Amino acid sequence: MKDSGSRPYVLISTDAHAGADLMGYKPYLPKALHDEFDAWAADFHDPWADLDLETHYDDADVLMGRASFVSRYSWESETRLEHMNAEGIAAEVVFPNTVPPFYPSGIITALAPRTEEEYRYRWEGIKAHNRWLADFCAQVPGRRAGMAQVYLDDLDDAIAEMRWASEAGLSGVLIPGDIGALYDPCYDRLWAASCDVGLPVHRHSIIVTEQTTGFATAAAAVGAHEIQFWTGRAVSHLVLGGVFQRFPDMKFVITETGCAWVLPELQKLDAEIRFGKSSGQGRMVFGQAVEGLDRSATECFRRNIWIGMSTVRPDEIALRHDIDVDRLMWGADYPHTEGSFPNTRLVLRLLFSNVPEDEVRVMTSTSAADVY
Template sequence: MDRYPVISADCHAGADLLDYRDYLDPRYREEFDGWAETYVNPFADLTDPDAERNWNSDRRNGELDREGIAGEVIYPNTVPPFFPHGSLAAPPPQTPRELELRWAGLRAHNRWLADFCSLSPDRRAGVGQILLGDLDEAVAEVAHIAKLGLRGGMLLPGVVPGTGIPPLYAEHWEPLWAACEEAGVVVNHHGGSAGPSPTDGWDSSFAVWVYETHWWAHRALWHLILSGALDRHPDLTVVFTEQGAGWIPATLTSLDVATVRYGRPNSAIARFAGPTAGSLTLKPSEYWNRQCYVGASFLRPVECAERHDIGVDRIMWGSDYPHLEGTAPYTREALRHTFSDVPTDEVAAMVGGTAAAVYGFDLEALAPLVDRIGPTVAEVAETLPAVPADASSTAFEADPIRAW
């Protein structure tokens, strides 16, 4: 192998707001016109000229070519119809009508995304969206996501406490897990969507939110394990994206210890924990190794050093294009920064091979593109002498413990 087939397991895209109109069910279009006329987008990066990177297919491919990225898993980014802001962290709808309209908006996004992926079918795997306010609708949309050919799978929203939606460990969600397993739809859980919004007005609100946001997303791992969902559905694949990677080894060790205690006969803790966790057929770390992956944006060197404890075959590197904290325009430098001293076979797995297997990328079909744009093995193996002075990506952050 001369060049690495690089597949970013974490990119973002979406339509320009008014372009969603034709993808809406016709009965919602007139209401959309009125809503869109007064809507003010709160995100500066979605109102400047570079926002077109979300929907301009040719520009997007050109920029990814320069970065050496042959394939991408596409999460949402722009604002869908009838949402107050981006769907990942939007507050829950307050009325049945609001829920209905948001469903219409997400379905429009999923249809748009299928068309967008069809423009470059070999290099794009779109992640469809659902809502959790109506289980039957969610199950139906999983089938629709599969029918649309969105091989990136389904984006599982987080459940914010106090919203009245059952937590992810509730038996309520059993039909959803079964539907995803049966359809072969990957379940993706992205950081930033599971915790309370920083809207209480205190000066420290956003700092606390930034610190806690990954932890809220991590909870889905132990919810799905301790509820027995992964035990009952061994063919269900779950990916935890853009929420770090260094947390995984300690969390798996903690879960392994906990479930041993829960299964010990006659122990007091087992009586408190209840029967489900104590009856698991595998250790939590074994469920991880069988069914779970991390979409590791951006896998800093300090996290890469833990790759064997995480599982080299569980890690999928991500660039987070087109976000400010993403690796562009220094993706090639970011790859050198993290992987220069890592064996070639391990690099190949983490930067593309595993993502190709999880999301169904055809590496043979991508080979001509990789031959043209892919980073060479020699290039990635060359130590980066210095971080680019204007690099804004957290991929280049130093080991925070040593810095402290």
């Protein structure tokens, strides 16, 4: 992309989505599962797809993206490349978008498996997606950084897949957005493996519902309201859990979010760490967690955490120095309608009109290039 008064910008989008169409995953599954896959595919339905098909846009292939398995922009490599070239985007970080085999819904709205049987089938499904994604990224070397998905149900599986992803040329790993307790030391093996293979760990925004019956009509609304809570809570888990203390080289990226929440979260955590190292009540509550920490939450953030900003406002960009410019990375959220396509230049002018050129370059390319 080029503006009117300077040399061209190199744009790297740190939030994009892709996936195969429903039947496109079949060749990536074990043949022993093909009949069961056919039966699942014949019965699959997702209400988000109905919304996609019923809602009319200027471009019939620009869909809501929450299911979007009917949008060819998720898998047609040449069409996608044409769009990236037209938007001035040199490279994109690619998260899932469609429906891997045996999923109950589109991947962005589906929660983690709840039973052993569901896990085993869906694990084969996301392995199929990861292998499709490796091929998809390999079609345009250097322009797509694919994110391999893993579940946390079986860490041996997750670590083996992470190592495969690194060898296959993928650029990061995506963990489920609805799994808590990331402070649990049981996950240390996963964090260690991510450092060993040099892959950043990601958490992408997701609508999480804790509905326990079929009658909670507010579940989806509450889940949407709490997107930022679920997306950002990993920071407190990893900081107070001492994860960055034990794994100082770990890279953790929180994606499809804004950045206004970051500063108050870090300030609160910094105060809690100080409180826990004092005498009295604070030590009773926080002391056991923080007594071994030698860095503040802000210091952890500025070493280990990056924010992928695709739902961000200009007033949030104004906070960049208080947060840390180097930790903020812009994303287009292609091909979702809430993303910048096909108006990326206009969006960037709106976001960065009062930002110095060198800082714009940091947030739109150089930080992402360093991470990936």
